[in-house]
Amino acid sequence: MEQILGQLPDFLSANNIAFLAQAMAMTLALTFAGCGLGFILAFIVVYIRQTPGLWALPFRLLAILYVESFRRIPFLVTAFLVLFFIAAFIKNASLFLIAVIAICLYATAFSADIIRGGFESVPRHQIETAQALNFSRWQTLTQVIIPQSWPVILPPAMVFMVAFIKDTALVGQIGVFELAFRGRELNNKGFSGILVFGTIAFLYFVMSYPLTRFGQWLEKRLATPRSQRPVGKLR
């Protein structure tokens, strides 16, 4: 115990703090880039999955196959597959890019399910009414379905992204310098494992907890219809 405390001044050197801050920035950048891109791509996947008509059948099947299979593969396996696939065809690909692609593939599959749930929560008759009013499929989607499904989509999507901050710890395995990887590095340099991993766990908590609370707040706020939200001042 004294040994661990004795290392504390050494451990908290400006160098190490900058090192860890950089790693935190990397973790956050990976999460936001991967999940953000995945969220956008997921809309396209859902759009394909819901395209009617016989000609679209193979595309529909492909979208279903993609979503259902990637949700059943561990993220670590996805990361390794993307790493070795890209490494086989492109020399010296950036590891950050590989990690973002892996996260994006994984996040797209999960977000697609969330978004589909949101779209399906819009009552059927609304879509039929839009069709009767001669709305095109695109107009129905952007003017009827999406505005109404936001409250259903946004909270779970937020929860998924926040949870993914923790999953990025696995990306260190393919060599990206994020927080978990830096932790191992400091541990290998001779700093106490209890000290290093305790600090790393705390740093993950610092990143994850505020966003979790924000997600809960968002969920509560969006769950109440706009008309029932407390209004600060009446005009």
Place this chain on the structure above:
Amino acid sequence: MIYTFQFGVIFGRMPELLQGAALTLELAMLGFWLGLAPALALAAMRSSRSAIARRLAGAYVTFLTNTPVLIHVYFMYYGLPEIGIYLDKHLAVIIGLITATSAYGCEIMRAGFLSVRQTEIEAAETLGFSRLQQIWFVIVPHIVRTVYPALANYFIILTLSTSMAMIFGVNELLGTAYNIASDNYRHIEAFTVAAGIYIVITFAATLSLAFIGQWAFRVKAKIF
């Protein structure tokens, strides 16, 4: 650059991979079942009358659900030996999975507890149910029915997250695939086959859990 796929060398070592898959399921089962008891205890603490118990359980759950399981296992595997606690890699991973289940399971069960409405219990009282009968015929079935789908879903996620055991050199499915790949440099093929086995395992688990739920608790099955 042209890459020729050779799945033959991987399929030739299928028995090893299946053994790894068995270990994956074993880890998931141990982590799940041994984690449920503390999860139940924590959920009871979180909905108890004592403020201290509520706070303690709340802090534990909040901390564990906001930090990666990988870091917990790193802490146990690389940190604890410094104070004289030596854990086997299997044990460290299993404890990591158990603590994760205790925290996430607690959240699931608490949601189940909260879903029982006061009016249901009052209705049972009016019908002359004794306290024990109320618990057994009204509260428990209700909780089981709300908690079962979420727990089944969590089991699948836990099965997938056992793959992090590979980082510590445990020869579960991914670890075995990694070893095979380092023998013959067929990384893409090895991981593709491993991914396929993961899909088969989790799909089988989803199907059987859905049928068990339907048969034992009359939970409506939702597979897709």
